[in-house]
Amino acid sequence: MLTQLHKVEQSLNQVILGKQQQIRLALCCLLAEGHLLLEDLPGMGKTTLAHALANSLGLSYRRVQFTSDLLPGDLVGLNIYDARSQQFRFQAGPVFSQVLLADEINRASPKTQSALLEAMEEKQVSVDGETRALPTPFFVIATQNPLFHAGTSALPESQLDRFMFRLSLGFPDHQAEHQLLQRDSSRSRLDLLSEQLNTDQLRALQQQVPKVNASDALIDYLLALINSSRHRSDMLPLSPRASKATLRAAKAFAFINGRDYVSAADVQQVFPYVAEHRLDPSSAAQESRLSQLLLQQTPCPL
């Protein structure tokens, strides 16, 4: 199954060129059952990534453009009165999909943001007192536009904490962009992406991630790393949710790399993407100053 996952990775790499690291991290986030926050300029391939992920994994995909007048009901759905049957009928919102691209999440009002975030955390939504479970897997890719802050409501720290990873795709390098331009259209290639892995297989892969071994010594190192962020004034302290996310992400990362144990290198690899937005919510996504500082200052005895 891992080979199939690697095939997914390969096909994704054919769609989004020159972003192997980011694609692996995005897959890692999906495997770890976390949600992904992409911070990028428009036109960097965020939607393509989300769409490609959904397609190659055979997942249902919806995209919501967040605007300031978007209401929670537009997102989770509404009870609509059906005059013919004289009954209320639930019209499911876009949140009822397996991969949800929440585009420009910081443009929506905090009320709508929190409705989404609740859905992300609980994997269910409540409409008019009725709780409805969301499909599984439920994977949210939210995007933020870092440049245009006018009329946005930045996600508060507590809500940023819900996202396991924050990534930035960044500009492609010369060669990749050259190749991109030579192609007729990436959209058409996207449609060509076949379903490499069905939902059940993805579930099975996700269930294997927690079984990856993390030794006591490694957990101690991880805690030392997390702990070094606490009792400092130049950054926000990392919560236990952050340490859980780091370990889970490191496990997923080790799993993708074909290992059944987490190494300190895994932790160091995923740490900046897990920690940076938690340490400094106002930092830009391509930055990893604070997390690199912590990595350097925490001795690794292993």
Next chain:
Amino acid sequence: MLRQKSLLLIWAGLQLSLLLLLQQAFAWWIISLFAVLLFYRVFALLRNNAAISLKWVNLLAGIIAVALLLNLRQAGVLHFMLQILLLAAVARLLALQHLYEARQLVWVHYFLIGCCFILHQDMAIAMLVLAVFLLNLYSHYRLFAPSGARLNWPQTGRSVLIILPLWLGMFLLFPRLPAFWQIPQANVAATGLGDSIDPGSIEKLVQDDSLAFRVEFDGALPPRQQLYWRARLYEDFDGRSWHISPLRRTAARYNAAPTGNDAAAAQLSYSVIAEASRQTGLFALATPNSVSGNLQLNSSGLVSANKPLSQRLSYQVKGTASPVLLLSAQEQQLNLATGSGNPATKQFAAELLQQYPQPAQLVAAIAEHFGNQAFYYSLTPPLLAGANSIDQFLFSSRSGFCSHYASATAVILRAAGIAARVVGGYQGGQWHPQQNYLAVRQREAHAWVEYLDNGVWQPFDPTAAVAPERVLNNLDDILPQEQRNLLNSGWRQLAFLQAARQQLMHLDYYWSVWVLGFDDNSQRNLWRQLIQQLPAIAASIAGILLLLLLIGGGYLLKRRAPAAVPPATMLLQRALHPVLQLKPPSQPLSVYLQQLAISQPQHREWLQQLSDVYEQAVYADKPQALMQLAALLKRRRLQIKQLRSSVKNT
């Protein structure tokens, strides 16, 4: 300007309690005068009146000082000193206005509190004094503490805990210095036996339930018939009452330990804790051979102190149970005087002598006479008012107390030409088996006779002939109910109060043995024991330290346990020690090994293998990987050496 009203109230209360504690030293008018002044001060404080002006206080204090000075002869120097000191404190409190005055006052209070121990040594009073001391300490603290500061109890408790061993060590081990100054003798009525004995004097003592002394025996308790505690010898008889001979007073100074005449007699060894009696006379059984400390032992077997006892005194006596010996012909002569009067008694003695020429026989006859005839033992005998009181007692009233019988017997013996004297002291005592000591109270005061037979002063107790139970049992048991009531008046009859009193007495006993009795001697013994047991003590201290160290070490180890280095890491570090020093501290070992594999192509293969095996061992928790790692490191010793040198070169 001192504005803390509560402090002034505390001091007023403190001085009132000092007044009560030191009341022995004060006449009633002084007490009431001081109390009035203090209550006035409290009243003025509560009414928010300012302190009295210094001028008036000085005038008042001057007048009182003069009055006290006039009273000096009556009060004695010691009491005068205490009075003046308390006067100073009270007067200072009346006019207290400045902080520095308050500081002086606190120190005067400390001194006065210390003075309480001149008058009292009881444990209960000591507790009271401690309470007053703590109050003064608290006021001292309040005086110096910044305003609004609260007493920090945990910290205070910690300080006390820290100081406690030091304090105990000081008490136990610091050399006992002799007194820096002499305390003048107080004019206080002496308690216990007097210098003269006349019918009636012991009677008063018998109604006194207070403690006279306590005894702890080294061996078993001697039989009750032997428990005659000799304190006084009454040898001068004036026809009515007995006195200590003036000759004896001067002769008492020569010191030659009496020698027992009977080597086979039982040896006695005991320690006595005498209560403060304001007398010099102390107590011993039969013939004491040696006494401890600064005491005098005279040849007639009497023990005395150099100066009147103002505190409890503990001393040890070793001796034999045999009677004392005659010292000189002069002593015999002294004890033959019968005085004038009492013709019937002399007549009776002459008749007895004719029948019984031997002294022992005569004494037996007297005992028989008392036993067979209608003689009664009574605490309330009729008054013997006439000139011939012995005659009156022997032939008409026939009812009396130990002193009556003793003095009558001595007179009969003297009239028969046998030297005899009345001995004053105590008989018996209350034995407390659990606490293992004998408590002798004033009510156990007794008088008996010693007569000369073959150069030995044989004791004879005529009271035992009349009321043998008096000797064998307690006084309570032999008296009829109404006379017993005379002894046990009021609350003493309540059983539980009696029991509580007993317990308090035991507690007080331990207090006097362990605290008051802790003198030079005990300290020297303690030092000696300490030195003897030094190895044992050092071993136990070392043991305790080791135990603490182990506990602390275990605790630290437990705390550090999560940070322990995994065995695989230790193995690798040991094998690759100098190479790994170049590793950046934050870099994982396996990553570093892979970097090395790249930078050192000749070692590439095994370094990569090493990295893999190490990861398996440290991250995957596989025990066989650890063994593989050890084997690999062993196998690659040579390469490791090469690696070291090549890394060093680059």
